[in-house]
Amino acid sequence: MENKKAIKLIDKILVDLDANGINTDSLIDDLKKLREYALEEQIPLVVKVLRYTYEHIEENDSFLIPIPDDEPIDEEEEGTTTAKEETVDPIESLKYMVALTKSVKNKMNISDLREYRDALMAY
Template identity: 45%
Template sequence: MENKYAQKLIEKIQKEVLQDKFDLESIVTNLKKIREYSLEEQNPVVTKALRLAYEHLESNKAFLIGIPEDEPLESEEEQAQNVSEVNDIESFEYFMSLLYDLTIKNNLLDLREYNKAFVAFNN
């Protein structure tokens, strides 16, 4: 994200998670704020990823999507295997790191994979 306020919110979430403070309500609120900044930057992949992430957190009370594989998952069955039974903090940390620097091509590609996983999880 280019917006410095969005970057500060991303850093705040990352710092809290590193300190074992996974405050769901605070995270969702901050993701919604970051999404407002992404709307201004007109990046639909990021905007969608943020919306799907906070909706996922609100409905499941945890981040249950695993880190995307290096090779894209083709089938719905493969995507379904990339789900965790417990809060996947490592995956959430990775998701947040992707948002910080969108100039890296692979970050957007991985955000697209997260988007697919969020949608597959809800179906």
């Protein structure tokens, strides 16, 4: 994102997650505010991911979506799950997702945000 206030808010969210974990009250408010900045900058993918994220947190009191895998999935391996996929660190995954919104010009960030969007929709 380009907006300096949005960048500051992203940094604040990351620091709060480190310090307090997933504190739903302030976190959801911050995510909603960050979504407003994404709306202003007209970044539909970020707007959607942030909305799905705070709705997911409201429903589950946590962030249960794993960090997207680095390697592309082979079609043969789709049916198998590894131990890495089964363990979800809600705080690390949420921090990674929020950090992705900082630089939406990076193609890998866009790709990972799309994976988060799809995972949140499927949850």
